Amino acid sequence: MWTYHNPVAITFGAGCFDRLEALVGERPYLLVTYPDAPFTALADRLTQRLGPAAGTVRDVVPNPDIADLSRQASEIAALETRPEVVIALGGGSVIDSAKVLAASAQGFTAVRALLSGAGAPDDWQPLPLIAMPTTAGTGSEVTCWATVWDRETATKRSLDHPALYPEAAVIDPELMCSMPCALTVSTGLDALSHALESLWNRNANPVTATHAVVAARTILEVLPALVAAPGDPGLRSRMAEASLVAGLAFSGTRTAIAHSISYPVTLRHGVTHGIACSFTLPMILHSLADADGLTGRGLRDIFGPDLRVGARKLAGFLDGLGVRLTPAGYGIDAAEWENILAEATDGPRGRNFIGAITTLHPVSPLAA
Ligand SMILES: NC(=O)c1ccc[n+]([C@@H]2O[C@H](COP(=O)([O-])OP(=O)(O)OC[C@H]3O[C@@H](n4cnc5c(N)ncnc54)[C@H](O)[C@@H]3O)[C@@H](O)[C@H]2O)c1
Ligand SMILES: [Fe+2]
The missing domain is CATH 3.40.50.1970 (Rossmann fold)
Structure with a gap:
């Protein structure tokens, strides 16, 4: 139900x-x-x-x-x-x-x-x-x-x-046309995180999953094009639409592990919200390579049949937008990273996550 x-x-x-x-x-x-x-x-x-x-x-x-x-x-x-x-x-x-x-x-x-x-x-x-x-x-x-x-x-x-x-x-x-490039990227990646977080979420249902897939596919297609042509009103409109639809997805599920990890990264290291909640997405996707059910189907609709390859493509997408993909890239050492993960999996958003995470390893980017 x-x-x-x-x-x-x-x-x-x-x-x-x-x-x-x-x-x-x-x-x-x-x-x-x-x-x-x-x-x-x-x-x-x-x-x-x-x-x-x-x-x-x-x-x-x-x-x-x-x-x-x-x-x-x-x-x-x-x-x-x-x-x-x-x-x-x-x-x-x-x-x-x-x-x-x-x-x-x-x-x-x-x-x-x-x-x-x-x-x-x-x-x-x-x-x-x-x-x-x-x-x-x-x-x-x-x-x-x-x-x-x-x-x-x-x-x-x-x-x-x-x-x-x-x-x-x-x-x-x-x-939204006045947004500078870095803000367009960080906010667009926040929206992508909302879509994916609502998909690998214990509260996901067919309505939220449908919204999440549409939003994520649109962002993966539109965001790089918008960075190349920031004055294009059609692309701005499609990103606004994707962000709204991602909002409708996670309004029904709340967020999950990537957001849970992001808060200490923002508070202690001053990393912008959209970057803090998106640099872990490839690692989390990789950990769900064998997911099935609503989550698995939705993720394969977005990233193709092999989610390990999908995780590398997502890393390539983020790398192309200038996002650093390792905790060390944000000044987080191994001991702090372990603490952040332990606290994140324990927190209310972390408990929404459908998978089980003890550790997360950076994924090597694959160019699109
Ligand atoms: N309530 C929710 O569901 C929810 C979801 C995700 C994030 N958040 C929160 O939202 C905040 C982040 O919001 P945000 O990413 O939209 O950025 P923001 O509101 O923090 O704004 C960041 C900067 O962008 C500038 N700016 C905003 N719009 C602009 C425009 N059109 N042109 C030029 N400059 C512009 C602002 O002046 C500001 O300096 C965080 O505190 C985060 O935790 C809330
Ligand atoms: Fe967010």
């Missing part, structure tokens, strides 16, 4: 930024975005259409930290007009921050309770959220969780509740 449910209303297409007006209606809104120049211009375009915001959070930085989020929540609590909807305009860090701020509508205590696993207070109701992704990677516009980083304790935590699914996702690939 299995179930699949995703309640997010999706609008997709070049120029659909301008549909926001109809989705927001008359509601006073809170805008959450980055401080960087392209976003100031986008925020202006947004306020021209919607009228002034009840409040704006403009200081989101990559990998949002709990201390910043708590401060931003207090600033919102002091607003003269109470927002009735939150608009996130940015990548995963903005959308995840917006989820946390939506969840703190009645105070930050609810957020702390959810993060500690204590559950939401009885009267808790987050504000509705409209997510407009500007990267093609995290899929956060269709998931009900947010990654919260705590630098003080060097830990990563998850805010996770079905009430945190965005009300709507507005995916306009034109907003």
Whole structure:
């Protein structure tokens, strides 16, 4: 028996930024975005259409930290007009921050309770959220969780509740054209990781697996072409679509071992999320060379009949995008690598993994 449910209303297409007006209606809104120049211009375009915001959070930085989020929540609590909807305009860090701020509508205590696993207070109701992704990677516009980083304790935590699914996702690939090459690659590889992680997952079902296969095949085809032609709107659109579809896959399964491994790599070695969760994919695929059932069929649909060869081709694909394929490439020595693996297999995401891993060995790349 299995179930699949995703309640997010999706609008997709070049120029659909301008549909926001109809989705927001008359509601006073809170805008959450980055401080960087392209976003100031986008925020202006947004306020021209919607009228002034009840409040704006403009200081989101990559990998949002709990201390910043708590401060931003207090600033919102002091607003003269109470927002009735939150608009996130940015990548995963903005959308995840917006989820946390939506969840703190009645105070930050609810957020702390959810993060500690204590559950939401009885009267808790987050504000509705409209997510407009500007990267093609995290899929956060269709998931009900947010990654919260705590630098003080060097830990990563998850805010996770079905009430945190965005009300709507507005995916306009034109907003992604300004992404520099390194960001296009790292976010695209995050999306690839979501697709594969949902496939080698104990929670996989025919709906998530179908989404995962389509997303992974598209990313393997489109990402190198997009790096060669970053201004191509058709390729941007296909990557945005693949990231969304990968999001729909892992929204039903959550992630697995590659993400579990990635968090200490990001926290301790400063490696960007999309790279930290993708450099292990060939090793993990190789460990599943004899997989059968839904996972085995899905992986062979993507990588061909021999998954050992598929793992080498995947290593070649990543190598071609400039991704280092060994832990040592990120400054991780053998002892730390062993610890990371032990902790990762033990963690909640690691337990979603369908295989059994005691050790992982780098795979030698095979050119496509
Ligand atoms: N909630 C989820 O389901 C989920 C899934 C995966 C990752 N995440 C989280 O998302 C975060 C990563 O998000 P991300 O990879 O989208 O990047 P990001 O939001 O951290 O942004 C990284 C940088 O890219 C810039 N940027 C974003 N869009 C741009 C554009 N269109 N043009 C130019 N610059 C742009 C930003 O200014 C920022 O400096 C991590 O914290 C990760 O843990 C969440
Ligand atoms: Fe991810």
